[in-house]
Amino acid sequence: MKRKHTIVALSVGLALAGAYGSAFAAGEVTVTIGSAAPMSGPQAAFGQDNTNGVRMAINDLNKENIVIGGKKVIWKIDAQDDQADPKQATTVAQKFVDEKVNGVVGHLNSGCTFPASRIYNQAGIPDITPSSTDPKIAEQGFKTFFRIIANDNALGAGLANYAKANLKAKTVAVIDDRTAYGQGVADVFAKTAKKDGLKVLDREYTNDKATDFSAILTKIKSLHPDVIFYGGMYSQAGPMLRQIQQLGIKTHFMGGDGICAPELAKLAGNAADITICAEGGSPISKMPGGVAWKKRYDAEFGPSAFQIYSPYSYDGTMVLAAAMKKANSVDPAKYLKDIRNIDYNGVTKSDIHFLANGNLAEPTITLSKFDNGVKTVVAVEEVK
Incomplete structure (x- = not known):
C-alpha cells in the first residue's frame, strides 16, 4: 500500500508540473511581453519593424540569464496583428489580458492605443507605446499608460x-x-x-x-x-x-x-x-546607442526592414524589464510603480523617464x- 501511495503522489506531482510547464519544474518563471501592431495590410512595414524591436529585446534579455524573485526568467514575445483597426486592437488587448501577459509594448497607431489603453488600465497591465503620438491618450489619466516618444x-x-x-x-x-x-x-x-x-x-x-x-x-x-x-x-x-x-x-x-x-x-x-x-526622437546617428544597435538590427532582420519605431519598441521592452528587476517581481501590480520612477539608459535616450501622465520627459524631434x-x-x- 505504501508503494501505491508513492506512485499516486508522483503522478500528482507530474501532473502539476505539466500544468505549470517546465518553468515550474526548473524553478523558472516565464515573462510574456505582448506586442501589438499592424502586421498585415498597408502599414505592415511599420508593424513588422515595431515587432522586430520587441523581438530583438526579448532575445537580448534571454542572453542575460536574469533572476527575478529567486527564479530565472524566460522572456517571451506574444506578437499580435491589430490590423491598424481600433476594433481589432480591443480584441488583441482583451486577449493579452485574458492570457495575463506581464506587460505590453504597443499599439502602433493612436487610434488603436486609445481604446486598448483603457482595457490595460482596467486590468492593471502596463503598456508602453513606441509610436502612438496623439496627446489625448495621456489625457485619459491612466496610470498604466506610457509613451516613449514625443507626441503630436x-x-x-x-x-x-x-x-x-x-x-x-x-x-x-x-x-x-x-x-x-x-x-x-x-x-x-x-x-x-x-x-x-x-x-x-x-x-x-x-x-x-x-x-x-x-x-x-x-x-x-x-x-x-x-x-x-x-x-x-x-x-x-x-x-x-x-x-x-x-x-x-x-x-x-x-x-x-x-x-x-x-x-x-x-x-x-x-x-x-x-x-x-x-x-x-533623435536620428539613429544621434541616439546614444543607435549606431551599434542598428548594426545588430540589420544583421538580424536585414537593412530593408528598418523603418522608424523599432528602437523605441526595443527600449519600451527593456524599460518593462528594468522595472521588473528593480521591483524584484514580474507582477504588474508590484512593478508598475517602478516604471514611474525609472531612469533608464536606453538606445534611444540616455535618461528615459516619464512625466506623471505617462509622457516621455524631455523628448526630442x-x-x-x-x-x-x-x-x-x-x-x-x-x-x-
Missing part, C-alpha cells in the same frame, strides 16, 4: 515653425485621414501655423484606406498653397505625392512621423522629394527631407 503637440508645432522660418511659407492647405493620429497632428499643425501668421487656405478630409485624392488635390491646386500638410500614414501619402506630381502642383509636402519612413519613397518615387516630415528617395536629417530639436 511637438511634431505638429515643429513642422509649422519650420514651414514659417525655413521654407518662408505664407499659406498652407491641410488634409487629414480622420484617424485619431491624423486628425490630431493636423490640428496641431494648423493651430500653430495660424499662430505663426500663416494662412490656412483649405482643410480637407479623406480616410486611411483611400488611394485616389484627385478631387481634393484639384481643389487645392487652384489655391496655390506654399505647403500641403497631410495628417496620416505613408500608405496614403505615397500615392498622394504621385498625384501631386501628376497634377503639376508646385508646393512643399509636410507630415508627421506617420509618413516619415523609407517606405514613403518606395511608394512615391521621386515625387517624395518635396517632403519634409517630423518624427519623435527630428525633421527630415527626402532627397532622391533617401531620407536625410535637416534638424534635431529638443522639446521644452
